[in-house]
Amino acid sequence: MENNITNISEQKNIKNKSLIIEWISFVAFFGLSMVMFWFHEPWYDEIQAWMVASDASVWEMIFELPHFEGHPPFWTLILAIFAKTGVPMEIGLRIPTLIFSGVAAYLVIFKAPFKKWIRCLIPFSYFLFYQYTIICRPYSLMFLGFVLAAFFYKQRNQKPVRFLISLFLLCMSSAYGIMFAGMICIVWTIEIVKELWGNGFVNKALRDRRTWALLVMLLAAVSLLVIIWPADSAFAQVRVVDFSWLRCLVYTYLVLPADALITDIALMGRLQQYDTMIRADYAVIICIVLSLLLYVVILTAMHVFRKKALFILPYLAFATYAAVGYFYNHHMGIVPLFILFVFWCAIDDRPEELKLPNWLQKLEKGTPGIAKKTGYFFTVLALGVSLFWTVMAVKNDILLPVWYAKDLAAMLEEYDLTQYKVVNQWTYEEIDESTVTEEKEVISETEDGYVISTEVEQLAAEDFYQYVKMCNFVDVLAYSDEKVNYIYNFNEGNPNKRYVDHDMLSQEECMTYLEELGKQGYPEVIIGNPEVLGMMGLDVNEYAYVPVYGFTCYRINKYNAVYARGFVYVREDIFMTREDWPIYEQIANGFAEQ
Secondary structure, X not given: XXXXXXXXXXXXXXXXXXXXXXXXXXXXXXXXXXXXXXXXXXXXXXXXXXXXXXXXXXXXXXXXXXXXXXXXXXXXXXXXXXXXXXXXXXXXXXXXXXXXXXXXXXXXXXHOXXXXXXXXXXXXXXXXXXXXXXXXXXXXXXXXXXXXXXXXXXXXXXXXXXXXXXXHHHHOXXXXXXXXXXXXXXXHHHHHHHHHOOOOHHHHHHHOHHHHHHHHHHHHHHHHHHHHOOOOOEHHHHOOOOOXXXXXXXXXXXXXXXXXXXXXXXXXXXXXXXXXXOOOOHHHHHHHHHHHHHHHHHHHHHHHOOOHHHXXXXXXXXXXXXXXXXXXXXHXXXXXXXXXXXXXXXXXXXXXXXXXXXXXXXXXXXXXXXXXXXXHHHHHHXXXXXXHHHHHHHHHHHXXXXXXXXXXXXXXXXXXXXXXXXXXXXXXXXOOHHHOOOOOOOEEEEOOEEEEOOOOOOOOHHHHHHHOOOEOOHHHHHHOXXXXXXXXXXXXXXXXXXXXXXXXXXXXXXXXXXXXXXXXXXXXXXXXXXXXXXXXXXXXXXXOEEEEXXXXXXXXXXXXXXEEEEEEEEEHHHHOOXXXXXXXXXXXXXXXXX
């Protein structure tokens, strides 16, 4: 008896010792996340969700805004628990993100069927750690949904409810989550039909609880689709986007796999706005070659594990929708997440006999172990590159200002500018090529020092009317102590609405709105480009507007940090009221040279 107790104790000690690396990895993930939360300033998309959660009603969050946001309402409803109870934004945003990503990381590190070093490194890859954990968005929920679905996949036939609950969690993360969950369910349905096919198929299917679980899942997914189905006036539907579907399909089918795992061809924004992204140069050609190699490796592995359909059908749907619909650079992270899911399912649900394809068997005879070596090579390559991206992103986030909103809001409060009539620059794009002008330097160096320019381009409202609901720099409102909208050309001056609703006006409504804004007279403070005056029908030569503060940020994308800056302008009569505007100190500290 004593020997048995001793043996059990020794086995527990051995098991605990064998998990030391896993615990170190998990604690490091949690600890580094907390450190980065201290340094990382939330950027526009993070703040937008928080302001929706804070200012919109529950009814609006569930039944109205998803038609314009494109996301199911679950994320904003979770944030609303914190936002509507007075929790500060920088805490309330991070609690659910840390829970979702933390649980997902734990399951990967301790439960994934991979080698220890792979399990312990995956959560630190760029998209999973930086884009989907440090940047607080619903993709942390997608991370958890994919991981839970992979964890429960092996017993999907014995315990279908928990597998489908994990897929529904995936659905609630985004429209892409709904698509992936739907395609995974289609593959599973085909497997079930093959299993039950024959005499009495209908009766067997009706008695099978998987059938009813899938039916409930279908109804739930359709309900979410109804909730998020885009309105005709949604910004993503009406904005002018001139792109080639063919070029976008080339990207998502032949470039994206490599671009998400190994390479970088500098997609910084919406794919459909970068019609020159696919071009006949060495970078794109290298991406295509690497993507084809990745396809060979992945499809060969899926053939061996008999999971080809689980990879091919969801990825085809994803790549097609990404090309013809809506795809931003942060959506690249869905590819490594999906590959993690597929390989987890394949290895965890491996068939009793693994049979290599004939061509690989011939290679194995000449070079034993080439299949495993190739798989490990691409694993090391993808993880190594992604970890490098993580290191660079973390370094840049700590050392550089990654967003401007907090400092800009503090400046506006410190200099009492919120008491004045404040307007913001609109997000506009040149519709008519004849209106395109070269960007002028606001601060230029001369022999006598620096000159601050007050020259403004006169814009015609009819050229840019589409964008009058899309104000830039409104995320400063998240830091308003009074929690009010003090920008009068944003949300028609509604003080209780600080989020962008993405509900666009018709041309007639836009022109009427711009005319009404113009009747209110000349603003006293402009955040961003003063060309907003021309759009409101005001003469840009009537008053001089002087830049009094410059704000900067660096948008992080993989190992890159892309610099951008803007200015706060005040009307000349306001400018003359004080002499301590921060622009002078900024110029003295080298701001003009950045």
